[in-house]
Amino acid sequence: MSVFRRISNLFTRSKVEREIDAELRSHVEMRIEDNIADGMSPRTARRDALLRFGNLTTTQERVAGEDLPLLIENLWRDVRHACRQLLRTPSFTVTAIITLALGIGANTATFSVVNAVMLRPLPYTQPDQQVDVVSMNRRFPDGEGGNLSYPDYFDMRSRNHTLAHLVSYHDTSYTLVEAAGPVHVDAQIVAWDLLPTLGVQPELGRGFLPEEENAGSRVVLISHALWLSQFGGDKSIIGRTIRLSDDSFTVIGVMPATFRFPMTSPQNGIWTTLAVDNTPSDPSNESMFNERGAHFLNAIGRVKPDATIAQANQDITTIAANLARQYPKTNIRHDAAKVRSELTALVGNTRVALMIVLGAVTLVLMIACANIANLLLARMRERQREIAMRSALGAGRGRIVRQLLVESLVLSAVGGLAGCAMAYACTPVMLSLIGKSIPRAADAGVDLRVLAFVAGISCLAGLIFGIVPAITGSKTDLVAMLKEGGRTEVSGRDWVRSTLIIGQVALGLVLAVAAGLLITSFLHLQRTNEGFNPDHLLTFVFETPDARYKESRPEFYREYFNKVRALPGVQKAAGILIMPMTDDGADITFEDPEHPAPEGQRAGANVTMTTPDYFRTMQIPILKGRDFSDQDTAASSPVMIVDRAFADKFFPGENVVGKRLRPGAGNGGEPQWREIIGVVGSVRLSATQRDMRPEMYLPASQLSHWCCLHTVMRTTVDPLSLEPSARQLVASMDREIPVTEVRTMHDLVSEQLSQNRFAMVLLGIFAGLATLLSVVGLYGVMMYSISRRTREIGIRMALGAQRRHVLSSVMREAGSLLAIGIAVGVTASLLSTSLLQSMLYGTGSRNPAILVLVSTIAVATGLIAAYIPARRASTLDPMQALRTD
Amino acid sequence: MAKNDLQGALDLLVLKTLAQKGSLHGCGIVLHVQRASEELLRVEEGSLYPALHRMEQADWIQSEWALTETNRKAKNYRLTAAGRRQLQQAEESFEQLVKGVRGVLRFA
Numbered sequence: 001m002s003v004f005r006r007i008s009n010l011f012t013r014s015k016v017e018r019e020i021d022a023e024l025r026s027h028v029e030m031r032i033e034d035n036i037a038d039g040m041s042p043r044t045a046r047r048d049a050l051l052r053f054g055n056l057t058t059t060q061e062r063v064a065g066e067d068l069p070l071l072i073e074n075l076w077r078d079v080r081h082a083c084r085q086l087l088r089t090p091s092f093t094v095t096a097i098i099t100l101a102l103g104i105g106a107n108t109a110t111f112s113v114v115n116a117v118m119l120r121p122l123p124y125t126q127p128d129q130q131v132d133v134v135s136m137n138r139r140f141p142d143g144e145g146g147n148l149s150y151p152d153y154f155d156m157r158s159r160n161h162t163l164a165h166l167v168s169y170h171d172t173s174y175t176l177v178e179a180a181g182p183v184h185v186d187a188q189i190v191a192w193d194l195l196p197t198l199g200v201q202p203e204l205g206r207g208f209l210p211e212e213e214n215a216g217s218r219v220v221l222i223s224h225a226l227w228l229s230q231f232g233g234d235k236s237i238i239g240r241t242i243r244l245s246d247d248s249f250t251v252i253g254v255m256p257a258t259f260r261f262p263m264t265s266p267q268n269g270i271w272t273t274l275a276v277d278n279t280p281s282d283p284s285n286e287s288m289f290n291e292r293g294a295h296f297l298n299a300i301g302r303v304k305p306d307a308t309i310a311q312a313n314q315d316i317t318t319i320a321a322n323l324a325r326q327y328p329k330t331n332i333r334h335d336a337a338k339v340r341s342e343l344t345a346l347v348g349n350t351r352v353a354l355m356i357v358l359g360a361v362t363l364v365l366m367i368a369c370a371n372i373a374n375l376l377l378a379r380m381r382e383r384q385r386e387i388a389m390r391s392a393l394g395a396g397r398g399r400i401v402r403q404l405l406v407e408s409l410v411l412s413a414v415g416g417l418a419g420c421a422m423a424y425a426c427t428p429v430m431l432s433l434i435g436k437s438i439p440r441a442a443d444a445g446v447d448l449r450v451l452a453f454v455a456g457i458s459c460l461a462g463l464i465f466g467i468v469p470a471i472t473g474s475k476t477d478l479v480a481m482l483k484e485g486g487r488t489e490v491s492g493r494d495w496v497r498s499t500l501i502i503g504q505v506a507l508g509l510v511l512a513v514a515a516g517l518l519i520t521s522f523l524h525l526q527r528t529n530e531g532f533n534p535d536h537l538l539t540f541v542f543e544t545p546d547a548r549y550k551e552s553r554p555e556f557y558r559e560y561f562n563k564v565r566a567l568p569g570v571q572k573a574a575g576i577l578i579m580p581m582t583d584d585g586a587d588i589t590f591e592d593p594e595h596p597a598p599e600g601q602r603a604g605a606n607v608t609m610t611t612p613d614y615f616r617t618m619q620i621p622i623l624k625g626r627d628f629s630d631q632d633t634a635a636s637s638p639v640m641i642v643d644r645a646f647a648d649k650f651f652p653g654e655n656v657v658g659k660r661l662r663p664g665a666g667n668g669g670e671p672q673w674r675e676i677i678g679v680v681g682s683v684r685l686s687a688t689q690r691d692m693r694p695e696m697y698l699p700a701s702q703l704s705h706w707c708c709l710h711t712v713m714r715t716t717v718d719p720l721s722l723e724p725s726a727r728q729l730v731a732s733m734d735r736e737i738p739v740t741e742v743r744t745m746h747d748l749v750s751e752q753l754s755q756n757r758f759a760m761v762l763l764g765i766f767a768g769l770a771t772l773l774s775v776v777g778l779y780g781v782m783m784y785s786i787s788r789r790t791r792e793i794g795i796r797m798a799l800g801a802q803r804r805h806v807l808s809s810v811m812r813e814a815g816s817l818l819a820i821g822i823a824v825g826v827t828a829s830l831l832s833t834s835l836l837q838s839m840l841y842g843t844g845s846r847n848p849a850i851l852v853l854v855s856t857i858a859v860a861t862g863l864i865a866a867y868i869p870a871r872r873a874s875t876l877d878p879m880q881a882l883r884t885d
Numbered sequence: 886m887a888k889n890d891l892q893g894a895l896d897l898l899v900l901k902t903l904a905q906k907g908s909l910h911g912c913g914i915v916l917h918v919q920r921a922s923e924e925l926l927r928v929e930e931g932s933l934y935p936a937l938h939r940m941e942q943a944d945w946i947q948s949e950w951a952l953t954e955t956n957r958k959a960k961n962y963r964l965t966a967a968g969r970r971q972l973q974q975a976e977e978s979f980e981q982l983v984k985g986v987r988g989v990l991r992f993a
Contacts, residue, residue: 023911023960024934030912033955053930062935 020063028053075406082407089379091783093411095776096375100415100459102769103368105422107454109430110361110762112423112447122343123258125199126302131309132345133166133299133316135334145338148299150277151292152323152334156299157191162307162315165197168297169262174244174270175543177736178230184543184738185226185244187270188261189277197302198261205238205253208273217275218249224257226269244270246547246736262298263346292330300342313339329599352838356759359835360514360766363507365457367770370500371777373464376408377497378784405467412459423451430762497781498817504777505821506828508770509858513829515767516850517836517843518760524842525753530581531683531692532618536571537745538719539579541710542730542737554701557709558630560733561611567725569717574614575700575709578606580683581749590696591662591673592650605646605694606685607665609706614697615680617714625657625678628699634667638702640674645682646694663696667703674698687752690841712745719744759839771861774821779865782814786869793873794881807874814866821862822855895936897979898928900972903946903964910951910959911937937962945971 028049035045053059086093124130134145135152148156148168157166169190176185195207202221212219220242222231231237241248249272260266277288288294303312316337324335387400427446549556557575564573578586589602597603612628615621623644632639640663647656662673682692700709715722720742727739743751750757786793793806833845843850902917903909909917915928940946945968951961964972 019960020934020938022958024930026910026957026959027912027930027934029957030910030953030955030959033957034912034916055931059931059934062931063938 017060020060024053024056024060024063028056078403078406079410081403082410085407086411092375092379092780095780096372096411097415097418099368099371099375099773099776100412101418101422102773103365103372104416104419104451104455105426106765106769107361107365107368108419108423108446108451109426110357111450111454112427113430114358114361115447115450122263122346123260127343128341129164129302129305130197130342131163131301131303131312131339132342133301134338134345135295135320136317136336136338137333138321138336141336146334147295148297148334149292149295149330150274150289150297152295152320152331153297153299154289155323156316156319156337159319160312160315162303162312163301164304165193166299166301167191167194167197168274168299169194170297171265171268173543173740175545175736175738176226176230176270177243180230182736182738183230184740185269186265186267187220187244187272188265188268189274190271192273194261194271197300200256200259202253203256204235205251207253212273213275213278215275215278217273218247219252219273220244220249221253221255221271222251223255223259223269227254245543245545247276262300292327295334301339309339309341313337315339332601356514356836356839357762360511360763363511364766364769364773365454367504367507367773367777369457370504371773371780374497374500374504374777375780377500378781401467405463408463408467409459412463416455416459419455420451501774501778501781501817502821502824504770504774505818505858505862506825508767508774509822509825509854510829510832511763511770512767512854512857513825513850514833514836515760515763516854517833517840517845517847518756518763520843520847520850521839521841522753522756522760525687525756528684528842530749531681532580532620534581534745534749536715536719537618538713538715538722538726538742539710539745539748540723540726540739540742541708542739544708544734544737546705546707548734549707551704553704553707554633556733557611557700560729561613561711563729563733564711564713564726567722567729569715569722569725571714571716572613572617573711573713574617575611575711576614577609577700577706577709578685579710579712579748580618580685581687581745581752582685588664588696590664593660595650603650605642605650605696607663607696607698609698609700609703609709611700611709614712617712618683619714620683621681623679623681624655625676627678628697628701630701632699633701634704636702638672638674639677639699641678641680641697642676643680643682643692643695643697645692646696647679649694661696663698665698665703665706667705672702687749688756688841710741756839771858775861775865778814778817778862779868782810782866782869783872785813786810786873789873790876790881793876794878797876797878798882803874806876807870810870810873811863811866814862814870818859818862818866822858825858826851826855893975894979895928895932896940897972897975898926899933899936899940900945900964900968900975903962904969904972908951908961908963910953910961912959914962940968944968 031049031052032042032045035048036042040048050056122130133148133156135148136145147170150168153166153168157163160166167190169188172187172189174185174187175182190208192208192210192213195201201207203224204227205221207221208219211217222237227233227237237251237254240251242251243249255271261268261271301312303309316339320331320337321335324331390400391397423446544553544556561573561575564570586607587604588607589604591602595603610628612630612632615627625641628639628641640661642656647654651659656676656679659676660673661676662671664671666672680697682695685693685695700706711726713719713722713726723742726742730737730739793801797803797806829851830846837845898918899914902914902921906913906917911930911933915930915933918926918928937946937948941948941962944965946962947965948960948962950958953959
């Protein structure tokens with residue numbers, strides 16, 4: 001501060017003032033000379049001159065007051081004065097700054113993330129024309145929608161009139177073998193016109209050509225990140241041939257660093273055309289291009305400039321209905337379609353969670369603003385006497401308002417800066433809490449516009465609540481104010497502040513109840529039995545390319561798992577096609593001779609494939625019958641195992657072991673009839689599922705075409721410590737196979753719960769924040785109320801009031817504010833928490849235990865906040881109190 | 886019309902003094918007005934210097950530091966072209982004021 005002062009004085013004030021000073025002094029000196037010349041003695045001459053001149057300093061200031069450049073200097077003086085004022089009341093200043101920092105910081109961080117995920121348009125050209133296309137079942141119009149098959153897709157692409165482009169895409173993965181060894185790369189198989197649809201150009205090289213969809217074509221676009229990491233950013237990569245999972249591809253382009261497609265898999269490294277799907281997977285089979293029943297394609301389109309999304313929806317739905325009429329066998333469940341904006345489709349699932357967060361942010365922002373308002377109102381009342389005194393001494397109203405404005409601005413600026421720092425500190429933390437489970441979150445950063453908006457709102461609240469009392473305050477009757485100012489306090493006049501406090505308590509309570517519900521749900525999800533024992537389990541997966549393993553997979557896996565079991569530290573090991581707790585699943589229909597149904601209306605259940613020993617490795621109980629064994633081979637009779645949920649749903653009360661079913665999963669040819677040989681306990685396929693889903697287990701050894709098995713290992717040591725030996729083992733069997741997704745089962749479960757954890761942690765933070773802010777607010781209000789009533793309390797005590805009476809009267813005041821606030825808050829949360837319904841597990845949206853708990857916490861913290869000022873009031877020395885004004 | 890107040894009169898006195906004497910410091914202005922008005926008018930220093938400062942900001946006068954006959958450093962003021970125009974206006978409007986006031990006084 002002093003440095004600035006010196007600098008500013010150097011340039012403006014001191015120069016002007018020194019000159020004025022010199023001029024005035026020379027005037028006085030000349031007068032003295034004159035007087036001496038007139039015959040006065042030097043002493044009388046000086047005295048006369050000074051008398052004639054009057055107050056030197058006042059004159060000097062009046063001269064300086066005429067100076068225009070000094071206006072800025074005066075402003076600077078106001079700022080310094082404001083700083084001194086703020087420093088003089090550190091509790092007020094610190095509270096206000098913390099409130100602003102928390103309000104601005106937390107809100108900006110959250111709003112930035114929400115904006116990045118939900119509101120920001122897609123980073124493509126004309127994103128509002130981009131649409132997501134899914135197939136629908138007319139009987140379930142509210143369903144999420146299903147995928148397309150290649151024949152359906154081709155028909156939709158050629159028959160529609162409303163889409164400029166329609167691009168299919170589905171994920172795959174390749175093993176890229178470069179000098180550094182094999183790496184696993186996520187890839188997308190797309191139609192040729194992906195780039196025109198998105199309106200994106202490659203950074204290097206060119207996009208796909210229409211003829212590159214033809215059978216035999218092998219071209220790829222690679223991501224910027226892959227280009228740097230695997231090819232050292234070498235520009236000669238264009239035109240080069242690379243090896244991807246035993247096939248050769250030509251690199252035709254490198255995409256820009258910011259390019260993401262699809263948004264849900266930001267790590268994607270390779271895009272190739274659907275030509276790779278145009279090969280029969282085995283000689284007896286037809287190409288995927290002809291399998292109308294294989295629904296696995298996603299589709300993104302661009303509507304024509306003269307068409308609307310609604311028209312496109314109509315158009316594609318009609319095509320889907322016609323296809324269902326034409327091919328009822330395969331398309332009976334896909335007799336409609338849904339075309340909606342790509343952004344809507346992308347945000348869909350996360351909308352509820354993000355909306356909840358946004359609601360919480362708004363509440364906290366309101367609480368923060370209320371707090372600032374309350375603090376400033378309290379402060380203004382405190383200073384009314386000071387203001388009156390200044391007016392009495394001749395300060396104009398404009399001058400007073402200007403100074404108060406400067407004070408509010410200084411406070412807002414400091415709080416705003418602290419808020420910005422907070423925002424930058426919070427955003428990375430919040431992103432790490434979200435994890436990778438929410439699309440587009442990875443690209444989020446502090447949004448400067450959001451920061452400006454939130455800071456603006458908070459500071460505006462500060463200004464409004466700082467200025468309004470300043471203006472009304474400077475209008476008050478000076479004499480009355482000076483006479484009684486600071487001596488009386490009628491609490492009834494404090495209704496504005498009381499209302500603000502009640503509002504804060506109520507809002508805080510709503511947030512805390514919501515957080516409580518989410519925490520309860522989260523604990524419930526974590527406690528819920530998975531159906532297996534997740535301790536000491538290591539899981540990973542590697543690809544076994546069809547080119548080499550198509551027929552030999554059973555032998556390969558048998559040998560492999562025997563070697564895994566022999567590793568030191570491994571108790572048991574087995575393979576499974578679809579891991580539980582991954583929210584992954586393949587639903588297929590099965591034929592049941594006891595409940596015959598025409599094709600298209602048959603019952604379906606989840607299906608997966610395992611090796612022997614899977615249930616013992618996972619510690620899933622075998623309830624009836626037996627496990628698969630090494631004797632179940634392609635040559636032996638086909639078998640299957642079902643879980644308890646399957647038996648209970650489809651064969652209630654019956655013994656299912658020995659029954660024969662035909663699940664629609666074949667090994668190239670027709671699916672086979674299978675005998676049920678065992679019933680096992682149910683496991684959760686997803687951490688957030690509400691009921692156990694029926695599941696069929698088929699022996700991997702009888703279905704060699706299905707790729708690829710995840711390895712699960714039950715270890716006696718820390719599971720992750722076995723990662724190197726597992727990798728070594730796989731490399732020793734095939735040097736070109738990379739091992740991926742190495743994680744413990746606990747990590748997998750916690751990843752699954754990340755969205756719930758995200759919502760819970762955020763709401764928890766907000767609830768804490770809200771409680772803290774309202775406690776601070778209550779404390780502040782009580783503190784001011786006490787300091788204003790010091791004299792009154794002193795008189796009461798002098799007249800014989802007991803300390804405990806004083807204490808209880810203050811606590812009563814705080815208690816009634818709290819009680820009203822809690823009543824309002826409980827009512828509001830009863831009315832609003834049903835919004836959370838879809839996020840809740842194991843608890844209703846109206847949980848009396850949580851309401852009671854949260855209210856108790858609110859009462860306890862509130863009373864503690866009130867107790868400190870109350871105690872201070874009750875320990876006042878009456879004499880001291882009477883002397884203060 | 887008669888927008889002449891005390892300040893206008895002070896401005897007029899200062900401008901006229903500078904017009905007559907060319908260049909003069911604050912003390913000299915006070916003494917000149919005193920002498921020329923035969924001790925009837927006295928310019929207060931507390932009003933003179935703010936007025937000088939204001940007129941300088943308005944570019945009616947300009948100042949420079951110089952030595953007095955007694956070898957003292959003093960700030961001397963002189964009229965600018967704008968100051969001369971201002972003086973002419975001020976004189977006219979003062980004449981009007983005097984005429985007006987005299988008219989009212991005679992009427993009685």
